Amino acid sequence: MSDLDNTDLAILRVLAADATKSAAEIGRAVGIGQPAAWRRIRKLTEAGVLGGRRIVVDNAALGFGVTVFLGIRLAAKGRTSLEEFERAVTAIPEVQTVQHVLGQFDYRLRITARDISDFERILRRRIMTLPGIGQVEANVMLSEERRPGPLAPLDR
Template sequence: MIEIDEIDREILRALRRDARVKTTELGRRLGLSQPQAWRRINRLEEAGVIRGRRLILDREKLGFGVTVFLGVKLALKGRVSLSDFERAVAAIPEVQTVEHVLGLYDYRLRVVARDIADFERILRRRIMTLPGAGDVEANVLLSEERLEGPIG
């Protein structure tokens, strides 16, 4: 477990807002030199606190206007390995996330599609043909507000 102080938390908050911020600018904001800021970021990366930096794309501007959350219950537990299902679902480009969950369903998927007709095609031809796929429940995303998680 890595010790994280308030300066580390401020660095994480700044990088969460803009992962492209230069260490010179970050250091200036926090009263650190550029090398001090770089060393702190590097330490957080090496400890696995920072696991990567992402490019966030606007799905709608790319033509994907529908997002659906699917609950998928496996029909043949024990006869289909979870890794087979996970490997097959991860190969579907429209599936953005695959989460193995406890509850009524075994998996929660985030699926993007161009429109409802496109989603129906993805559901029928790709998701329902996955090894072990059983009951499915779909919830169409109406709006989304991104809430930032805790930094401690």
């Protein structure tokens, strides 16, 4: 959707900060009435700009203290279909995201585990048994300081 105006971007900023706000609260925050805010939110949703509302879960508070990013290169792209690999890897509950990427690796995974020994179990028993696995490189996240920030201003 390329016809976003400054009010649409302001609404997106408000929702990015707190998706639980009502249309009335959003309208007040951006200087329009509740009905207009509701119509704009509906328009953004129907256009696919808004794809849903999410909450942020603190994995450490739930006992998942380790996040690991895995780079995976498939051994033989021709023998194992990408769809087969993707279907198998998305069935692993500890895998939070699966990204098909260009570059040194074919996929990038974000995995949460209780601790390093739990991650080792996931790696040995689940990841390394996936169809077509070749090279795997792990990067353990030490800290995460930056969260998705506000949208850039409209440049027109």
